[in-house]
Amino acid sequence: MAITIKEIAEKANVSIATVSRALNDNKKVKSSTRKAILDIAKNLNYVPNAFARSLVKNDTKIIGLILPDLEGEFFTEIFRGVDEVAYSEGFHTIVASSHGQRSIAEAILNFMGESFVQGMIILIPVISEQIKEIIRRSSIPLIIINARNEINTVDSVGIDNYQGSYLMTEYLIKTLGYKKIAHIRGPLHNNDSLQRFKGYTDAMKNYGMECREDWIVNGSFNVFSGEQACRRLLSLKERPEVIFAANDMMAIGCYRAVKSFGLTIPDDIGLAGFDDIFIAEFLSPRLTTVHVPISDIGKTSAGVLLERIKNGNGRDSRHIKISTGLVIKESCRKRV
Amino acid sequence: MAITIKEIAEKANVSIATVSRALNDNKKVKSSTRKAILDIAKNLNYVPNAFARSLVKNDTKIIGLILPDLEGEFFTEIFRGVDEVAYSEGFHTIVASSHGQRSIAEAILNFMGESFVQGMIILIPVISEQIKEIIRRSSIPLIIINARNEINTVDSVGIDNYQGSYLMTEYLIKTLGYKKIAHIRGPLHNNDSLQRFKGYTDAMKNYGMECREDWIVNGSFNVFSGEQACRRLLSLKERPEVIFAANDMMAIGCYRAVKSFGLTIPDDIGLAGFDDIFIAEFLSPRLTTVHVPISDIGKTSAGVLLERIKNGNGRDSRHIKISTGLVIKESCRKRV
DNA sequence: CTGTTAGCGCTTTCAC
DNA sequence: GTGAAAGCGCTAACAG
Numbered sequence: 001m002a003i004t005i006k007e008i009a010e011k012a013n014v015s016i017a018t019v020s021r022a023l024n025d026n027k028k029v030k031s032s033t034r035k036a037i038l039d040i041a042k043n044l045n046y047v048p049n050a051f052a053r054s055l056v057k058n059d060t061k062i063i064g065l066i067l068p069d070l071e072g073e074f075f076t077e078i079f080r081g082v083d084e085v086a087y088s089e090g091f092h093t094i095v096a097s098s099h100g101q102r103s104i105a106e107a108i109l110n111f112m113g114e115s116f117v118q119g120m121i122i123l124i125p126v127i128s129e130q131i132k133e134i135i136r137r138s139s140i141p142l143i144i145i146n147a148r149n150e151i152n153t154v155d156s157v158g159i160d161n162y163q164g165s166y167l168m169t170e171y172l173i174k175t176l177g178y179k180k181i182a183h184i185r186g187p188l189h190n191n192d193s194l195q196r197f198k199g200y201t202d203a204m205k206n207y208g209m210e211c212r213e214d215w216i217v218n219g220s221f222n223v224f225s226g227e228q229a230c231r232r233l234l235s236l237k238e239r240p241e242v243i244f245a246a247n248d249m250m251a252i253g254c255y256r257a258v259k260s261f262g263l264t265i266p267d268d269i270g271l272a273g274f275d276d277i278f279i280a281e282f283l284s285p286r287l288t289t290v291h292v293p294i295s296d297i298g299k300t301s302a303g304v305l306l307e308r309i310k311n312g313n314g315r316d317s318r319h320i321k322i323s324t325g326l327v328i329k330e331s332c333r334k335r336v
Numbered sequence: 337m338a339i340t341i342k343e344i345a346e347k348a349n350v351s352i353a354t355v356s357r358a359l360n361d362n363k364k365v366k367s368s369t370r371k372a373i374l375d376i377a378k379n380l381n382y383v384p385n386a387f388a389r390s391l392v393k394n395d396t397k398i399i400g401l402i403l404p405d406l407e408g409e410f411f412t413e414i415f416r417g418v419d420e421v422a423y424s425e426g427f428h429t430i431v432a433s434s435h436g437q438r439s440i441a442e443a444i445l446n447f448m449g450e451s452f453v454q455g456m457i458i459l460i461p462v463i464s465e466q467i468k469e470i471i472r473r474s475s476i477p478l479i480i481i482n483a484r485n486e487i488n489t490v491d492s493v494g495i496d497n498y499q500g501s502y503l504m505t506e507y508l509i510k511t512l513g514y515k516k517i518a519h520i521r522g523p524l525h526n527n528d529s530l531q532r533f534k535g536y537t538d539a540m541k542n543y544g545m546e547c548r549e550d551w552i553v554n555g556s557f558n559v560f561s562g563e564q565a566c567r568r569l570l571s572l573k574e575r576p577e578v579i580f581a582a583n584d585m586m587a588i589g590c591y592r593a594v595k596s597f598g599l600t601i602p603d604d605i606g607l608a609g610f611d612d613i614f615i616a617e618f619l620s621p622r623l624t625t626v627h628v629p630i631s632d633i634g635k636t637s638a639g640v641l642l643e644r645i646k647n648g649n650g651r652d653s654r655h656i657k658i659s660t661g662l663v664i665k666e667s668c669r670k671r672v
Numbered sequence: 673c674t675g676t677t678a679g680c681g682c683t684t685t686c687a688c
Numbered sequence: 689g690t691g692a693a694a695g696c697g698c699t700a701a702c703a704g
Contacts, residue, residue, distance in 0.1 A: 002451050002475060004697055015675045020699060028673055045473060049451040051387045051396065052697035055680045060387065062430075076412045083431065092430050094398075095419065115338050115385040115681095137381060139338060223618075252618055259620075279615045282559075282588055284595075340681055351691045356683060364689060388681035392696045451697095 003044045011040050023048065061090055063305060064117035067097045068124055073277050074294055078145070081298020082121060089306050091118075119305045121145060121298075125190050141308035143301045148191045155308065157301045157320045161192050164290040164324030165199025165246075168272055171326055172242055173207045177335035178270060182215035182240035184229040184250050193221070196246045196274060215240050219250045226253025234261050234269070242270030242332055248277045248289055251331075255283060270332035286329035296322055339380045347376050359384065397426055399641060400453035403433045404460055409613050410630055414481070417634020418457060425642050427454075455641045457481060457634075461526050477644035479637045484527045491644065493637045493656045497528050500626040500660030501535025501582075504608055507662055508578055509543045513671035514606060518551035518576035520565040520586050529557070532582045532610060551576050555586045562589025570597050570605070578606030578668055584613045584625055587667075591619060606668035622665035632658055 005019040012019065014033060022029045022037040029037075040046075054060040065082055067075055083093045094117065119141040124131065127150055135142060135151060144156040172178045183200045186193025204211045217232055219225035226245055230253060233240060245251040251273030258265055265271050265285055273280065273289035280287040300320055341355040348355065350369060358365045358373040365373075376382075390396045401418055403411055419429045430453065455477040460467065463486055471478060471487060480492040508514045519536045522529025540547045553568050555561035562581055566589060569576060581587040587609030594601055601607050601621055609616065609625035616623040636656055 002697095006697080016698080017676075017700085018674055020697095021674085024699085030673060033673085047451050049391075049697050051390045051451070052680090053699075054387045055385075055391055055682090055697080056699050058680075071412070071416065073409075073412075076407070076409075079431075080407065083433070087432075092432075094428050094430055095415075096423075096428075097419070115383050115387070255618070255620075279618065282591070282615065282619065284591075284620055342681080352682080353684080353692075354690055356681095357690085360683080366689060369689085385681050388696090389683075390696095391681080391698090392683050394696075 002049065003046050004049070005046075008037060008040050008044065008046060011044075012037050060116065060118055062092045062094055062117050063302070063309075064120040065093055065095045066120060066122045066124065067095060069097055074275075077294035078123060078298040078301075081295035081300075082302040083298075084295075085299045085302035086306065091306065119143070119309045121301045121305055125187075125192075127151070141305055141313070143305045143308075145297060145301055146192060148194075152319075153317055155304050155318045155320075157297055157304060157322065159192075159292050159297060160321040160323050161195035162199040162202075163321075164274065164292070165196040165244075166203045167199075167324070167326055168244060168274070168290050169200045169203035170207070171328075172244065172270070172272065172332065173203065173209060175334075176242075176270070176332055178242045178332075179209060179335075180212075180215070180238075180240040180242070181209065182217070182233050182243045184217050184219045184226060184233075184243060184245040184254075186219060186221045186246040186250075188218065190221070193246050200244060219246065219253075221247050221249055223249050223253040223256075226250025227257045228253070230254040230257035231261075234258070234263070239269070241335070242266075242272065244272045244274075246274055248273035248275040248280050248287065251287055251289070252279070252283065265331050266333040272332055276327050280327070281329070283331075285331050287327075288329045288332045289327050291325045291327045293322060293324075338385065339382050340385070341382075344373060344376050344380065344382060347380075348373050396452065396454055398428045398430055398453050399638070399645075400456040401429055401431045402456060402458045402460065403431060405433055410611075413630035414459060414634040414637075417631035417636075418638040419634075420631075421635045421638035422642065427642065455479070455645045457637045457641055461523075461528070463487070477641055477649070479641045479644075481633060481637055482528060484530075488655075489653055491640050491654045491656075493633055493640060493658065495528075495628050495633060496657045496659050497531035498535040498538075499657075500610065500628070501532040501580075502539045503535075503660070503662055504580060504610070504626050505536045505539035506543070507664075508580065508606070508608065508668065509539065509545060511670070512578075512606070512668055514578045514668075515545060515671075516548075516551070516574075516576040516578070517545065518553070518569050518579045520553050520555045520562060520569075520579060520581040520590075522555060522557045522582040522586075524554065526557070529582050536580060555582065555589075557583050557585055559585050559589040559592075562586025563593045564589070566590040566593035567597075570594070570599070575605070577671070578602075578608065580608045580610075582610055584609040584611040584616050584623065587623055587625070588615070588619065601667050602669040608668055612663050616663070617665070619667075621667050623663075624665045624668045625663050627661045627663045629658060629660075 005016045009016040009019045019037055022034040063086055065079060079095060086093050121143045123145040132151060135154060142154045144154055146158045172181055185197050201211055214236060217229040219229045233243060234257060243254055245254060251271055254271050258269060263269055273287050276289045276291040280289050304318060341352050345352040345355045355373055358370045399422055401415060415431060422429050457479045459481040468487060471490060478490045480490055482494045508517055521533050537547055550572060553565040555565045569579060570593060579590055581590060587607055590607050594605060599605055609623050612625045612627040616625050640654060
């Protein structure tokens with residue numbers, strides 16, 4: 001058994017209340033007794049029982065982070081951002097993921113329940129009706145990352161996929177002079193990929209470019225699907241001049257496909273990605289992509305959540321969009 | 337306020353004790369009352385207060401994971417492994433890192449204290465005297481990842497750096513026929529890098545190779561230091577035939593340096609790494625490296641820790657080494 | 673300034 | 689089978 005304030009109280013010949021006060025820096029404790037108590041506590045290697053404290057204060061100092069998976073850079077960065085802010089405010093972060101196995105995040109949502117954490121940040125690509133229901137019932141503050149604003153009653157934080165995608169497409173057209181621009185989409189049901197797709201088509205239309213159907217291929221955000229999609233594009237009678245992949249992982253697949261066709265980036269075909277993952281800079285040639293400040297998403301989410309936890313449900317729900325920016329490297333080049 | 341067993345008890349016209357029993361599957365509750373209670377609980381969306389339960393059962397179902405940093409693949413994988421095992425046993429994992437800022441992991445160690453978590457897994461590259469002291473005093477089970485067995489009284493899990501490094505060096509010599517083999521070391525005080533270095537030198541000696549001093553350069557496990565070290569090696573009058581970098585990140589730096597010298601891998605110079613990070617396969621040419629089953633380290637650590645938590649401090653401390661394996665790709669080639 | 677006391681929500685004897 | 693009651697370690701009035 002760990003040591004408790006009761007034992008300290010005995011050793012110090014005071015009541016447990018005084019010990020509690022001294023430990024909590026309450027001003028009205030004679031400094032001599034305070035010092036005595038603190039000394040004993042240190043000596044005994046005392047650590048307060050967080051659970052007991054939480055029980056009475058109804059304040060656990062823990063927030064939950066729900067992730068669909070624990071793999072890849074995206075997750076790490078989100079977590080890092082969340083934890084950094086949470087930690088600096090004295091909160092701990094518990095992560096729960098579906099681990100691929102088990103019933104999905106829904107179980108976890110329920111599991112983390114209303115009693116363990118003081119708030120939750122939820123990152124789920126697709127929000128089912130069941131999850132919506134759980135969210136609606138929640139009695140603790142919630143933040144949703146990256147979802148389309150399907151649920152207007154909770155705060156959300158997301159990246160401005162549309163803007164990033166529009167920007168990139170515009171850059172390919174206006175600055176580099178590309179005309180034949182293909183797009184490899186992400187999963188059809190995924191919000192990110194939908195918005196990125198729309199940014200692409202809108203920019204194409206606005207600049208009077210032809211949005212050929214066979215230049216739009218579906219992928220699933222992983223390397224393999226990017227490779228496949230790229231093969232398809234390279235096999236067309238009329239090849240595009242540049243491929244804009246909806247994320248960097250698929251762009252990596254394109255490097256492989258292009259190589260296997262004996263072609264060169266960017267001379268034979270240009271390539272652009274989206275996400276600016278760590279690896280992007282080490283590909284050869286380096287990948288032109290859209291920078292997504294992932295850890296900022298985590299930081300912002302945590303910030304909004306903690307504010308809610310502190311100030312209650314007073315204000316209206318906020319929907320924050322985080323801007324992206326272009327990262328210009330050598331995988332695309334000016335058309336002459 | 338969330339709903340409590342008291343309210344359920346009222347609605348069901350029983351005592352809170354009965355509710356508690358019903359909720360905990362205690363056999364001696366009439367099945368009709370049990371059913372009634374369970375129904376009400378479900379209806380009210382009841383979630384037990386984990387803290388109250390923990391307080392009385394002295395059993396928090398939380399383990400702590402202490403990491404020096406939250407960046408990079410290594411961390412993610414460790415966490416993934418730990419959480420997977422922990423979760424499957426009904427435990428939650430709380431991660432704490434030093435966030436670069438603040439006083440180091442020591443603060444965290446102390447902070448997580450003895451009351452919040454039932455056990456801790458600690459990953460720290462260098463173990464200071466102060467940390468050793470804290471570890472010695474700990475009243476909860478601890479697992480140390482990757483440390484030299486400086487502290488024999490606690491369980492440890494680590495990868496067999498020496499074996500992996502020896503294997504790679506042997507492969508370069510015996511299978512590929514390299515004779516002039518350079519090594520870029522990791523940080524001098526880091527246990528991993530020390531063992532990798534020893535694996536290299538031992539293999540070199542055993543095969544009668546010359547361990548030239550100017551072919552051994554210090555790095556610090558990041559891309560930049562690898563690039564620098566590689567430049568140094570390439571500038572030597574007598575260039576090595578192959579560079580064995582103590583980790584993949586430094587190997588990535590080598591790609592850049594080699595390129596800037598107008599040389600080609602593996603024709604002009606061979607390259608080998610250590611870690612087998614995700615990126616390794618997407619470099620061009622693909623990197624020959626040593627595979628480290630990172631998430632296995634996490635899984636094993638969690639397994640050993642949970643066993644300790646369940647069975648107490650009965651058995652002697654265990655020191656588990658996880659083997660590595662070669663990943664043969666195209667960045668090294670047979671000498672003719 | 674300090675002690676007494678009443679819980680926080682839950683589990684667990686000990687009675688009935 | 690079920691209820692009453694004690695208590696896990698701590699905080700927060702309420703008195704002195």
